Each structure stands twice: as structure tokens, then as C-alpha cells.
Amino acid sequence: MKIKEIIVVEGKDDTAAVKRAVDADTIETNGSALDEETIERIKRLADSRGVIIFTDPDYPGEKIRKQIAERVPHCKHAFLPQTKAKSKTGRIGVEYATADEIRKALEDAVTMGEAAEEVISMEALIEHHLVGHENAKMRRKRLGELLKIGYANGKQLHKRLMMFRITKEQFLEALQQMDGEGLHDE
Structure with missing residues (x-):
């Protein structure tokens, strides 16, 4: 499965897991050390190829997702449930998910837009x-x-x-x- 968008992940282990599952390019945030240079690269890539944010399903991963989404609107978002991203020792991360789970999460990626009118109160x-x-x-x-x-x-x-x-x-x-x-x- 070839993905044209750049997949934003937290680290090299996530990149390795994504590349085992799909044919895609990634950019790493180096964990929560998200700097201005990385944000600017993500912005340029979003304009040229599109971006899928695929961070770990934990607090630091959600924090990184939020930081990127605030600065780079109209990215796609791929999510893994924690239960599908857990190691045998209980650690959480994209790198612990199976190739099938990673493919499914990327296939199901959705675009977050401007907040719509409240439909569900x-x-x-x-x-x-x-x-x-x-x-x-x-x-x-x-x-x-x-x-x-x-x-x-x-x-x-x-x-x-x-x-x-x-x-x-x-x-x-x-x-x-x-x-x-x-x-x-x-």
C-alpha cells in the first residue's frame, strides 16, 4: 500500500513500524521536542504532498498532535486505540502496533476542519x-x-x-x- 502523504510520527521506531506496514515517507518530531524548524517542514510538506499526523495514543502523543494541528490546519489524523498500540510490557506507542493495525489506521485517516456548528451537545x-x-x-x-x-x-x-x-x-x-x-x- 503506497501513501502519498507524509506521515508525521514521534520517532525512529515509529518510522520503522510504519515502513513495515506501508510504502510511505515519514517525518519525525523526536518525541515532544517539537521545534519551530520541524513545524515549518511539516507546513511545507502539507502544502506539497499532504500530511497525516500519526502520534502515539497517549498524553504526549496527543499533545504533539494538538500542537501540529493548531499550526498546520487541514492535516489528516490517523488514530490507533491504546489496546492496539501496547507492548507486552504495557508501553504505548505506534511502534508496538501490528502492520495490519497501522494500515487500518492510515486507511481510516480523517481530516479535521474548522469546528462545525454544535450538532452533539x-x-x-x-x-x-x-x-x-x-x-x-x-x-x-x-x-x-x-x-x-x-x-x-x-x-x-x-x-x-x-x-x-x-x-x-x-x-x-x-x-x-x-x-x-x-x-x-x-
Whole structure:
């Protein structure tokens, strides 16, 4: 599978994992040491070839994703669930995912746009036990996987639903699938 966009990853182990899975070029942020020069290179590449941000599904990875997305709009975003990016010792990172999981995440990459009009309110998130409920974190994690927008806390989830322009139908369909999997919002 050949990918024309440049894939932004955190380090050389991530590059190696991506190259085992697909034929693509990468640019490394060197972890959270994201500097101005790297941001400028990502901007130029976004203009010429397009960019897919593919950072680790952990706090530092999300921080890097956010920094890039704020400075380089209209990038695509690829997400791996933590469960698919975990080593045998419990470490989290793109480099621990299988080639199949990496390919799937890159195939499902989505573009984040300007925040759309609020379609799914914070009240709806509370009503569906995605915020303020004992199972909220688990439900948000699964919802992020189903909608391919990654895990987020309640406030970030609300923002991502708007940024990725998730429709009410997509949201309700994902909730229905969760119910079918036994993740009821009781």
C-alpha cells in the first residue's frame, strides 16, 4: 500500500513500524521536542504532498498532535486505540502496533476542519454517559475507536465531534453499536 502523504510520527521506531506496514515517507518530531524548524517542514510538506499526523495514543502523543494541528490546519489524523498500540510490557506507542493495525489506521485517516456548528451537545454526552458517569472513560474510548477520532476526555471529545464534523446519525449509530457490544449507558 503506497501513501502519498507524509506521515508525521514521534520517532525512529515509529518510522520503522510504519515502513513495515506501508510504502510511505515519514517525518519525525523526536518525541515532544517539537521545534519551530520541524513545524515549518511539516507546513511545507502539507502544502506539497499532504500530511497525516500519526502520534502515539497517549498524553504526549496527543499533545504533539494538538500542537501540529493548531499550526498546520487541514492535516489528516490517523488514530490507533491504546489496546492496539501496547507492548507486552504495557508501553504505548505506534511502534508496538501490528502492520495490519497501522494500515487500518492510515486507511481510516480523517481530516479535521474548522469546528462545525454544535450538532452533539455536552448535555447529550452527559445523557449518554460519556461524561460524568463511572463508565464514561470506557465509553469514550470505544466511541473514539468507532468514530475513528481517538480517545479524548469529555471536553476534548465534544470539541473533536465538532472538528471532525461527526453527524448526529454517526454518533447515534456508534452508540447503538456500543449497546450491541454490551456497553450500555445504564
